[in-house]
Amino acid sequence: MATETSKRPNTLFRNLNAKIASLPMIFTALVVFVGGTVWTVVYSFTNSRLLPRLQFVGLDQYERLWSTPRWLASIENLMIYGVLSLIFSLTIGFVLAALLDQKIRFESVFRTIILYPFALSFIVTGLVWQWLLNPDFGVQHFVRGLGWETFTFNPLYDQSIVIYGILIAALWQGTGLVMCLMLAGLRGIDEDIWKAARVDGIPMWKTYIFIVIPMMRPVFVTTLVIIASGIVRVYDLVVAQTSGGPGHASEVPAKYVYDYMFSAQNLGQGFAASTMMLLTVLIVVVPWAYLEFGGRNKRG
Amino acid sequence: MADAVLTSHPAAGVEPFGPRPRRVFSRRNIFLYGTLIMVSLYYLLPLYVMIVTSLKGMPEIRFGNVFAPPLEITFEPWVKAWSTACTGLNCEGLSRGFWNSVRITIPSVIVSIAIASINGYALANWRFKGANIFFTILIVGAFIPYQVMIYPIVIILREMGIYGTLTGLVLVHTIFGMPINTLLFRNYFASVPEELFKAARVDGAGFWGIYFRIMLPMSLPIFVVAMIIQVTGIWNDFLFGVVYTKPETYPMTVQLNNIVNSVQGVKEYNVNMAATLLTGLVPLIVYFISGKLFVRGIAAGAVKG
């Protein structure tokens, strides 16, 4: 007993400064993220309208949610958008990084051009692309003016392709950062690997696909966190570009949540929708995040 | 043998000597630079259109096409966007919002980076029990749509009595900037050789001593990354700015939204574009000035998982 107390007198006060310094993080994690989430989940079982109130109605909000065509459309749109956005931003980001990594001239000029949209907000991005894709002023008008009278490129007013209109803008804004991350990752690859592959006579594209990309796993993980969290949260861009239209062709879950919480003044419904979003995020992200960031003790 | 060597090269008859012949217009270069130039055009096009449109008069916009350079350059739209565009009864353009944005951005960036860097440092170097759980929660928090958190945050701010104040807004930005910045700082500090940290501890430096004297001086690149992310994020924020402030302190983005969405008759695209450019100017300048460090810092903060 005595040895034990003298050995570690105060587990709580061990690294006390570190704990004190982490209080803001603990506060954010527990009070804001966990607290806010729990609060949201609890109120998703109520019939709260404009103001939160604790009148429980069981699963009513969820039943309604899953029978609402707009919600279903939102989920579908987000899936399409998410998959396309992941594929395209990773591919384009990587290809651009690989091109910039060829010891080219003016690398920093190209890099700056590709990265600058990242400094602009989604609202601005949405506005500019809305303008560019406007059939009466933008690309379509321009191409028709060149003499190709039947040219049709009208993504923002065509239900079947509106999601691509949003994707074009989202990629414009976001691939720069992905490219930057990938470039950093490429620069972190051991030079000898490249040399070994060259001596082995492996073509460059094969070296990238079979050797370099698998080696860049940590970069892809970080990038994935950044892209995926952006996809789940996509809202501003849609609002600025299409307001969810035409029809429900570009509705997204975050917008459903916002609209029902605030403009429909049905907090319960909005909370139920957010709970579903959170649940999806938790199912996908938590096990992975724990493995990636929590379980591994690199310095154990 | 010699024949084979000779015919395998275009410069047949010349004994290979010196550097491998590389023509400027090799197929590889045409492909490489061609692709990059095409891509650059795609990235530059919106900026070009914004600038060109903002310099045209309305009649020219209505009848011309968006890509044509202005026939007659006018700075009227810029002046209007900056100082006279109306929202409701306020006809002060963006100018009012500019200083508000500065007042919001500076403390928010400083506080959020300070806190995130200390978090990252505590997580990477001190590893107290449970730290990883909090960190995992933070990372998951990065996926929560902001809209979901509006209401809980209203309640938290109300209970703290700082709703509608600058302090409240700074707190909100700190909270939402925390996941990604903590991740970056944690990764960066984890890549600092542990010997350095151990040596400092043996020398008797404590938590803060090591942070201020060892870690801070060697973390310029990652601070630049965090700064760019935060400056652009906070400056570009619309949602928190509109929900957690009031008209006297509305940031520039709210004014921008007001100008762009206050349609009076026809949309004044030129004024909208000028306003958009003006609003994006600060993050663009920050980015252009420190872009090089950004790339370097990203390498340090993101690559080492």
Added chain:
Amino acid sequence: MTSVLVKDLSLSFGAVEVLKKLNLDVQQGEFVVLLGPSGCGKSTLLNCIAGLLDVSTGQIFINGKNVTWEEPKDRGIGMVFQSYALYPQMTVEGNLSFGLKNARLPREEIAKRIARAAEILQIEPLLKRKPAALSGGQRQRVAIGRALVRDVDVFLFDEPLSNLDAKLRAELRVEIKRLHQQLANTMIYVTHDQIEAMTLADRIAVMRGGLIQQFDSPQAIYNKPVNRFVAGFIGSPGMNFLEGSIAAGPAFSADGVDVPLARYDFTATPVAGQKVSFGIRPEHVALNSGADWPFSARVKVDVVEPMGSDTLVWTKLGSHNLAVRVPTERMPASGDTVDIGFDPMRASIFDSGEGGRL
């Protein structure tokens, strides 16, 4: 027959000249080590031979074929890297076969070559593992295997043992030597470790500042270094240097020490009064031998450094530190007074200014 020939090779990175009109001639089946301090250009030279770096001027021939403009894969070389450069997500077998598959070799041929390499390197049990599951020594074997399966005439090694601990290094060194004897291929080996160089090489090229200082057998380099740099660089513990000048006789004289040089084999005619460095290796100095040496002195032992079988005894000759290597059983105690002696024939004398051998 010449296997690898480097002719007037220069390489510059911008304004920095890394290799300066360098020439090298490696014979068929020869084991050549490029040795030098870091930054001397040895790895750069190897990379040029491999075709991984483009030369600025000059030519490279392998097996009589001018390969200056060839791709690495077409040069008939295999290469082993310091960091192993194994493809981390492929099994050992995958690592060995990847290049061959790309060269579209028939499957049976690939299997045959892998089997042979695995047998030679004794890595058969590892074939299904991934590099992460291997020790450093095993990884380097695989890396060598990757060069081996290419079935080439020239092997290039770029500091292959530097990442290993001392024991493994010694083991693998022997294995590489055995491999060379077995295959009789031309091997060019870059290292900064002189033990590796001395033990492995048929000939060593000592490099400095982008130039080859001396290209000769290990014995010649050890015993007859062409300049002060080579003399100082080779040998551990390093050669003792006494700074002084040539006196009549001829003799070497430095504050109170006079060494008669009658038995020294001059390559140039010494001039009296010329400032020179007099170098003698610690193992060429005898201690309390009782024999009659052309030069002998009585000195006090400063420090004794036992190194296992040998012991290094530090004394002072005049104002110069002098290390003497003796078998440990004959180790004196520090503070003892001892007799030392050596034969100037074993010494090397260099001009103080140019550093060239006299």
Added chain:
Amino acid sequence: MNTFKAAIAASTLLACASVSQATDLEVTHWWTSGGEAAAVAEFAKAFDATGNKWVDGAIAGGGNTARPVFISRITGGDPMAATQFNHGRQAEELVQAGLMRDFTELAEKEGWKNFVRPVSLLDGCTVDGKIYCVPINIHSWQWLWLSHKAFADAGVPVPTNWDEFVAAAPALEKAGKVPLAIGGQPWQRTGAFNVLIPAIAGKETFLKVYQDKDEAVAAGPEMAKVFKAADDARRMAANSNVQDWNQATNLVITGQAGGQIMGDWAQGEFQVAGQVAGTDYSCLPGLGVNELISVGGDAFYFPIQKDEAKTKAQEVLASVMLSPETQVAFNLKKGSVPVRGDVDLAAANDCMKKGLDILAKGNTIPDPPRLNTEDTNNQLNDLFVEFFATPSMTPEDAQKRYADIIAKAD
């Protein structure tokens, strides 16, 4: 600014409690279009003349952008002094939560009941017998605005009712016009549909559906006719590529579109564009079929303030908003009808006079937003957004879903 301040000061026209010192009152609203802003300026002018100061807090982007901000601020404990809401149920819960100021006393003192016409407007402000808001205008949705130029270009006479309009659509299309302009925002779609109900199916059906939430009627044959008409509207609006309502109005003003179903606030846009009713454009109340108009409109609510001076100034503002002079000035600019029955509207134009006549005859119906919760309104928005954008959705399917929403509404 100075000249009009001086003019106002000289006139000292306002009968209100004496104000000893200037108080800043922050007023939030979402009126940012040309006509709207001009109307708000009248309020601000009048309020500033009392020695206080109107701090304008406009948020552009419509009620859906602005309301969340208002509600967050009120519940967050940092309320503005006055804020716009539509009549009806939007602010109901804020009132119930005790966050809004009770104006019963002032209303009784000034006798609001005596001059507010129709009196039912005050009902929208009343919760548990107490008055919590100030109605400031009457807006009616049931108008069809027609561009004379568009019809002239198409070579057909300007229609006088919905059926003629539908019949003229092919001619308009042939002339390269959009027959019916409807902005892309959801509320405009629902609004247009809600206008079709009383026009096509009559007042009875309208009330049964929205007041009594009668599912059977919503699914019945009368409503089927409405959905048929909505199908026509959908076809006619297929090429309407605008978002904001005033952009749609602008299409009518410039003759690019034949007509628009929009509330009387569109009037303000025609006025700003310098167009004259009867010569440049026509307005058909009740789509020219059933001359019924709804009585809806905007109201101001006054969140409870901590500051004594602000509380006082709130009363001043409420009085100013209802004063005859401001009512006239404001509503002329806004294109809406004043809430006072005792003001002279000689300055009103043809369209507004038509509205006043109908109002005087009592041919009114309640405004759907007053009858439905915002939740129901939003569900309807979702339905009609989908309906208008999806040609493959049959009117029958839409009606089924419509009846379902009505059945579940409370």
